[in-house]
Amino acid sequence: MLVKRVCLKDIAEEVNVSQTAVSKVLNGLPIRIGQEKREKIIETAQRLGYSPNMIARGLRNQKTKSIGIVIPDMSTLFYPELLRSLEIKLSSYGYQTLICNSEDDPVNEREHIETLLSRSVDGLVVAPAAGRDNIDYFKEIQESRKTFVLIDRYFAGEGLNFIVTDNKQGAGAGVGILADQGVARIIYLGNRVRNQPIDDRLTGVREEAARRSIGFTTEQIFLTETDRESAGATCRRILGGNLKDTGIFLESNRLLMGLLDAAREKGLQIPDDFHVIGFDPFIAEMAYPADYASLRVIRQPFSLIRQDIAGMVQAVGEYLVSSLNKQSNRLLQRMLPAEIIPGNYGQDA
Amino acid sequence: MLVKRVCLKDIAEEVNVSQTAVSKVLNGLPIRIGQEKREKIIETAQRLGYSPNMIARGLRNQKTKSIGIVIPDMSTLFYPELLRSLEIKLSSYGYQTLICNSEDDPVNEREHIETLLSRSVDGLVVAPAAGRDNIDYFKEIQESRKTFVLIDRYFAGEGLNFIVTDNKQGAGAGVGILADQGVARIIYLGNRVRNQPIDDRLTGVREEAARRSIGFTTEQIFLTETDRESAGATCRRILGGNLKDTGIFLESNRLLMGLLDAAREKGLQIPDDFHVIGFDPFIAEMAYPADYASLRVIRQPFSLIRQDIAGMVQAVGEYLVSSLNKQSNRLLQRMLPAEIIPGNYGQDA
DNA sequence: CTGAAAGCGCTTACAG
DNA sequence: CTGAAAGCGCTTACAG
Numbered sequence: 001m002l003v004k005r006v007c008l009k010d011i012a013e014e015v016n017v018s019q020t021a022v023s024k025v026l027n028g029l030p031i032r033i034g035q036e037k038r039e040k041i042i043e044t045a046q047r048l049g050y051s052p053n054m055i056a057r058g059l060r061n062q063k064t065k066s067i068g069i070v071i072p073d074m075s076t077l078f079y080p081e082l083l084r085s086l087e088i089k090l091s092s093y094g095y096q097t098l099i100c101n102s103e104d105d106p107v108n109e110r111e112h113i114e115t116l117l118s119r120s121v122d123g124l125v126v127a128p129a130a131g132r133d134n135i136d137y138f139k140e141i142q143e144s145r146k147t148f149v150l151i152d153r154y155f156a157g158e159g160l161n162f163i164v165t166d167n168k169q170g171a172g173a174g175v176g177i178l179a180d181q182g183v184a185r186i187i188y189l190g191n192r193v194r195n196q197p198i199d200d201r202l203t204g205v206r207e208e209a210a211r212r213s214i215g216f217t218t219e220q221i222f223l224t225e226t227d228r229e230s231a232g233a234t235c236r237r238i239l240g241g242n243l244k245d246t247g248i249f250l251e252s253n254r255l256l257m258g259l260l261d262a263a264r265e266k267g268l269q270i271p272d273d274f275h276v277i278g279f280d281p282f283i284a285e286m287a288y289p290a291d292y293a294s295l296r297v298i299r300q301p302f303s304l305i306r307q308d309i310a311g312m313v314q315a316v317g318e319y320l321v322s323s324l325n326k327q328s329n330r331l332l333q334r335m336l337p338a339e340i341i342p343g344n345y346g347q348d349a
Numbered sequence: 350m351l352v353k354r355v356c357l358k359d360i361a362e363e364v365n366v367s368q369t370a371v372s373k374v375l376n377g378l379p380i381r382i383g384q385e386k387r388e389k390i391i392e393t394a395q396r397l398g399y400s401p402n403m404i405a406r407g408l409r410n411q412k413t414k415s416i417g418i419v420i421p422d423m424s425t426l427f428y429p430e431l432l433r434s435l436e437i438k439l440s441s442y443g444y445q446t447l448i449c450n451s452e453d454d455p456v457n458e459r460e461h462i463e464t465l466l467s468r469s470v471d472g473l474v475v476a477p478a479a480g481r482d483n484i485d486y487f488k489e490i491q492e493s494r495k496t497f498v499l500i501d502r503y504f505a506g507e508g509l510n511f512i513v514t515d516n517k518q519g520a521g522a523g524v525g526i527l528a529d530q531g532v533a534r535i536i537y538l539g540n541r542v543r544n545q546p547i548d549d550r551l552t553g554v555r556e557e558a559a560r561r562s563i564g565f566t567t568e569q570i571f572l573t574e575t576d577r578e579s580a581g582a583t584c585r586r587i588l589g590g591n592l593k594d595t596g597i598f599l600e601s602n603r604l605l606m607g608l609l610d611a612a613r614e615k616g617l618q619i620p621d622d623f624h625v626i627g628f629d630p631f632i633a634e635m636a637y638p639a640d641y642a643s644l645r646v647i648r649q650p651f652s653l654i655r656q657d658i659a660g661m662v663q664a665v666g667e668y669l670v671s672s673l674n675k676q677s678n679r680l681l682q683r684m685l686p687a688e689i690i691p692g693n694y695g696q697d698a
Numbered sequence: 699c700t701g702a703a704a705g706c707g708c709t710t711a712c713a714g
Numbered sequence: 715c716t717g718a719a720a721g722c723g724c725t726t727a728c729a730g
Contacts, residue, residue, distance in 0.1 A: 356722095356723055368724090368725095369725085369726080378725095403724095404722085405722070406723075406724055409724045
C-alpha cells in the first residue's frame with residue numbers, strides 16, 4: 001500500500017493538543033505548554049516518523065529552501081566539479097539543489113528557468129548559454145528581487161550579478177609565462193562562438209603582448225569550432241606556417257586534443273617545436289588509441305592557467321546565504337584571480 | 350519590488366469567470382464554455398505571463414513531477430555523464446531532477462533521501478553508497494510503492510529494483526582478451542571497500558580463468574584503497590614479483606594511475622612487461638607533470654571494458670515513465686552487457 | 699452542465 | 715497566553 005506520510009494533524013490527535021501547538025513545539029517557536037505535553041509531542045513525532053512536508057511548507061511560506069542551477073554542459077569535468085562543490089555547500093545550509101542542463105542553448109535555458117521559477121526556487125545560479133538572447137530576461141529576474149547570480153560566464157555592463165574568473169588577468173599571466181620561455185610571437189587559438197569571458201582572455205593576451213612588445217596581430221588569431229576534428233584542421237594550418245619562437249595560446253582546454261593531433265601528424269613536439277599555454281587543466285579520456293599517440297607530442301608538460309572553482313563556489317555560497325536571509329540586494333560583480341599551474345620545462349619529464 | 354506571480358484567481362477576475370473555468374481551460378479539460386470566453390482566458394493568461402505554481406499543484410495532486418537522484422561521487426566522469434543523460438531524459442518527460450551527492454557515505458545518503466521524500470519527489474534513482482546499511486531502508490521505500498530504482502550498484506537477493514551493468518559477463522570477456530594476448534596468469538587489483546558489482550567482477554574473472562585454465566589463486570588478488578598513493582604502493586609490491594605472461598586486471602579505472610606510477614618507477618612498460626585490462630575508460634587530468642610521465646608507461650593502448658551508460662539511462666527512463674504512469678510495480682532487475690573497447694596491440698601506437 | 703467550496707499540509711495573524 | 719481559522723495556489727468532487 002502507498003503509505004501515507006504522517007502529518008501535524010495526526011500527531012495533534014494522538015497527543016490531544018492543537019495542531020498549532022505541535023507546529024510550534026516541533027519548530028522550537030515560543031509557546032507556553034506543559035513540559036509533559038511538549039515531550040509527548042516530540043516523542044510522538046519521532047515514533048510516527050514525522051518529517052515536515054516541504055511542499056506544503058513551501059506553499060505556505062513562499063520559500064522552498066531550494067536553489068536552481070543551470071549549467072550549459074556536463075561533458076567536461078569543469079561544471080560537474082562546480083556542481084559538486086555547490087551542492088555540498090548548499091546542502092550544508094539546508095538548501096536543495098535543482099539542476100538543469102541547457103546544453104548551451106538559450107531556448108533550453110529559458111525554459112528550464114521558467115520551470116525552476118514555477119517551482120518557486122529561492123534563488124538561481126546560472127552559467128549562461130552562448131549568446132546574449134536572455135540578457136533582458138535575466139535582468140527581469142534580478143530586478144524582481146529574486147536571488148540571482150551568474151557564474152563562470154557573465155555579461156559586461158549589464159548590471160547583472162556575477163562571480164567569474166578574472167580571465168583578462170589570467171590570460172595576461174599566461175603571456176608572461178610564454179615570454180619567460182623566450183616566445184617572441186603568439187598565436188591565439190580560440191572558439192568561433194564568442195562570449196564575454198573568452199573575449200576577456202583575448203583582450204588579456206593582446207594587452208599583455210603589447211606591453212611586452214611581443215608580436216600579436218589579427219592574422220595570429222585563429223577561431224575554430226571546438227570539436228576535435230575542426231580544431232585539428234585549424235591547427236594543421238597554424239602548424240604549417242613558421243613556428244620559430246612561437247607560443248600557442250589555447251583559449252580553452254577543449255582545443256588541445258586537436259592541436260596535439262595536428263602536431264603528431266606533422267611530427268612536431270612540445271616544447272621542441274613550439275610552446276603552449278592555455279586555460280584549465282585538460283582531461284584526456286583514455287579510451288581510444290589515438291589519444292595516447294597524440295599525448296606523446298607533449299614531450300615536457302607546459303604550464304596551465306587554472307580557474308579557481310573552489311573560490312567561485314565559496315563566493316556564490318556566501319552570496320546566496322546573505323541574499324536569501326537579508327533583503328540586501330546590492331549588485332555583486334566579482335572576478336577571482338586565476339592561478340598558474342607550472343609545467344616542468346627544463347626538468348626531465 | 351518582489352513581483353507577485355499571477356495566479357488563476359487573477360485571470361478569473363480579469364475575465365470574469367470562475368477559477369474552475371480558468372483551470373479547466375488552461376489544462377485542456379472538458380468544459381462547456383463559449384468560444385469567446387475560452388479564447389479570452391487563454392489570451393489573458395498569456396498576456397499576464399501566467400505559469401502554474403508547481404508547488405501548489407504538487408501539494409494538491411500529491412505529485413510533483415520531480416525525481417530525486419542520489420549519486421556517490423562527482424569526481425570521475427562516470428556519474429556526471431550518467432546524470433547528464435538522465436537529466437535530459439527526465440526533462441524531456443517534464444520531470445525536474447533533484448540531485449544529491451552522498452559522497453559515498455550511507456549516513457549522508459539517508460539524510461538526502463529523507464529530504465527528497467519530504468519534498469515529495471515522485472521517484473528515486475539511487476546509486477547507493479558503500480556498505481549495506483541502507484538496504485532495509487531502501488526496501489521500506491520500495492514497498493511503500495514509491496517509484497524506486499537502484500542504478501549502477503545493486504544488492505543481490507534483496508528484491509530491490511536495479512539497473513546495472515552485467516559486471517560478471519564484462520569481466521569474463523576481459524579475461525578472454527587477456528587470454529588472446531597469451532596471458533597465463535592473472536593478477537587482480539581491486540578496491541578494499543567491497544560492493545556487489547565489484548564482487549561480480551571478481552567472480553567473473555575467477556570463473557572465466559577457471560574455464561580457460563588460467564592460473565588464478567587467492568594470492569593473486571590484491572585489494573587496496575583507491576587513492577593514487579595507496580594504489581601505487583600496492584602495485585609496487587605486485588610489480589616486484591614475477592610478471593612473466595601476466596595480465597593485470599583492474600577492477601576500476603581509479604586504480605590505473607597508481608599502477609602506472611609504480612610501473613614507471615620500476616621501468617616497466619605495457620605491453621612489453623605485462624598486460625592490462627580493466628573497467629571503463631579512465632580519464633587523466635593533465636594538470637601535473639607526473640601524469641604525463643606515468644602515461645608514457647603505456648607503450649601501446651590496452652583494451653577496456655566499458656559500461657553502457659546510455660543503455661542504463663535509457664532503461665531507467667523507460668522504467669520511471671511506466672512506473673510513474675501506471676500502478677505497475679513489478680520487480681525490475683536488469684543487467685546490461687558491457688562492451689569491449691579494443692586497444693591496438695600489434696599496430697604502431 | 700457549472701461554479702462554489704473543500705482540501706492538500708503547513709504557518710501565523712488574530713479573535714477570544 | 716492559546717487555539718481555531720485563514721490562506722498559500724492549485725484541482726476536482728459535489729451540490730445546485
